Amino acid sequence: MTPAPLVLNGLVVGAILFALGLVGILARRNLIVMFLCAELMLQGISVSLVSWSRHHGDWGGHVLVIFVLTVAACEAAVALVFVLQAFSRTGRLDSAAWQSLRESNLPRVVDHELPAVDTVPHMFPRLTPAGIEPPVDEDALLEREQV
């Protein structure tokens, strides 16, 4: 039984999302971006599951996607705590900061020619200042420090 064209297109979109997430996991070094890429792979899987569910005409794919959502929520909660702990220990979100955990027979990753400083100036939008600047309240500053 040949699948309908819509089902095939859904499968292709799922495959593309999965491959993009895989590239991100392999290549990026920021822990949070790696995590976002894992979520992207999960999205690709969800699209494929729903396509197959449509092809076979039962609810199995839909139910599985609901469980994927649940597991993704749990995974995000636990892993973000891990990321925060890792950041508080090293001060970086770099996955290479944890390479002392690697297998003993693997070579050490050494960064060659890292771009030291950010040469491109940031162009974030700014609100134009309006009104008068309020006087600085020393008590409020102290309170804010303790928060």
Add this chain to the structure above:
Amino acid sequence: MIASLLPLLSPGTLLAAAVTSTAASLWLLLPRGLTGTAERTSRWLGSLLGLAALACFIATGHRLGGLGDEAVFLIVSLVAVISGAATVVSRSPVYAAIWFALALAGVAGVLLVLGAQFLGVATIVVYAGAILVMFLFVLMLAQPAGMAPYDRVSNEPLLSAVAGAVLLGILSLTIGRLTAEPPACCLMPATKTALLAGSATAADGEATDSDRGSVDLLAENHVARLGGELFGRHLLAVEVAGVLLLVALIGSIAIVSRGGSGGGSGGGFGDGDARATRRAVS
């Protein structure tokens, strides 16, 4: 002109071109430690090659079996794929998270077109509304000022891009094979085909047969039927998922409350937080 060229190219050639340009464009787009004009040039080239790869994919799908018949599907899947690629190649993690939100919107559209109404809405509510906001919170807590050097380089950009493109090519080949006529050796005998057609509910031809199941999925009371399925056949799994959520909640609280012992202060992220507050005040 392009439409007249299309029949000349075989689907295999198109797919090979799509895979090659996907790999090249991902390699060009991934951060490789370049700065200034070289970086800008490589990003422009990469974007152009990526668009070419998308065009090749659409053309392949067109040759294989009618991609582009559903304009809405084409638009939402393009949104999902392009913003997914931008998530992967963004230098700044904040921009990556925002691109990911757009990719989620595209995926929700794809799910809606595929007939999964509840899942489309749940993707927006749960992912974009809850999980992504949590990501952004953590980013704002943990992101050092300015752009970090490790965001401007990648692990093995060429190898990763090639690996992803090869996986994509294999998956597309497999999906494309689903449409093809089976080879002569594997053709079903006529009697077996007739038996199968007789056992199916719709006995008249391929078109109704391939869309047979959608009748149930696309009926009214979609959410009620999904809930009935979920709490009927899958009741035990729902209970297990609830326990999993509880375990994740307790586990993350336990990790946070114990994590400070290594760093010296009580809170899990006390040091960085205090530093950030001091910087904001001074």
